[in-house]
Amino acid sequence: MEKILVAGATGTTGNIIVELLNQSQYFEPIAMVRKEDQKSQFENKNIKTVMGDLEGDVSGAVKGMDKVIFAAGSGGKKVVEVDQEGAKKLIDASSKNDIKKFVMLSSRGADAPEKADDLQDYLKAKHNADEHLKKSNLNFTIVRPGTLNNNKATDHIVLTDKLSQKGEISRADVAQVLTRVLHDDVANHSTFEILQGDTLIGEALDKKSES
Template identity: 70%
Template sequence: MENVLVAGANGTTGKQIVKLLSETQYFKPVAMVRKKEQMDQFESKGISTVLGDLEQDVSHAFKNIDKVIFAAGSGGKNVIGVDQEGAKRLIDTAKKSNIKKFVMLSSMGADAPEKADQLQDYLRAKHNADEHLKSSGLNYAIVRPGTLNNKQATDHIQLSEKLSQSGEISRADVAQTLVRVLHDDTSNKVSFEILDGDTLIGKALEEFSDK
């Protein structure tokens, strides 16, 4: 089993990612959290945790780590410190640690933040983090969902390098997509957008990887 460091494990999407990873036979999650009191919810279920602040050195969190999912966010409170520089710090440390794959939870619109009507600062921070990952030399997958909602998983999405419309997608389906792209045989050195759709997640990824 491969150890997967989940940055942002205490977030709404992060918790779902950790749960999915803990249920697979391929991956073992290591939940990275910022505060000591956030550890018990994971440790009580037998899930490994590590304390890590994205605004500080995080190299200690990479002990025995094979892959990384970045699902952290400041909720608009500190987009430069966390969403941009925190992501860059994690990418740089992953590079030094010879991580096999780095999966980035980004956002639709991060490819062209200047065109956005709102959240320009956030999208610019995500854009800068994504570009840093692309140029890092790491194997990566950048997943850019539309607006996140808390509906139940449908296990279906629409996926393209660039979708022609905007829309929503459940955090549950995003979490499942992020976990699936960890596999070595799918989504290597690519970025794509996802929304709620009609294609099974596995099939959508397979078709995209085959292009």
């Protein structure tokens, strides 16, 4: 089984990712936590943890890992420190440790933050982190969902390089996409946008991987 470092494991989406990976026959989640008292919520479920603070040193967190999912976010409070610089630090540490794939949870609008009506600072931070990942030596997948909601998983999405419409998608469906692209033959060196849609997640990713 491949060891997957989940940055942002204590967040809503990150928590779903950890649970999905914990049920997988291919991957073992390692939850990255900032504080000692955050360990128990995972260790009570026999899920391993590693200490790492995106505002501090993350170099030790990636040691021994195979792949990384970055699903961390500051909630708009520290977009430069966490969403941008924290991501860049984890990308650099992953490069030095021969991580086989880096999966980035980005956001729709991160390709052109200057055109956004709101959240420009956040989207600029995500844009800078995404560009840093693209310029690294890592195999990557950058996933840019529309507005996130807490609805149940639908298992169906619309996936395209650039969406023409606005819309929402559940965190549960986003988490499924992020875990599926960990596979070696899925969506390598690619960036795409997703919303809730009519195509099964697996089919949508298969088409993307073939294109």
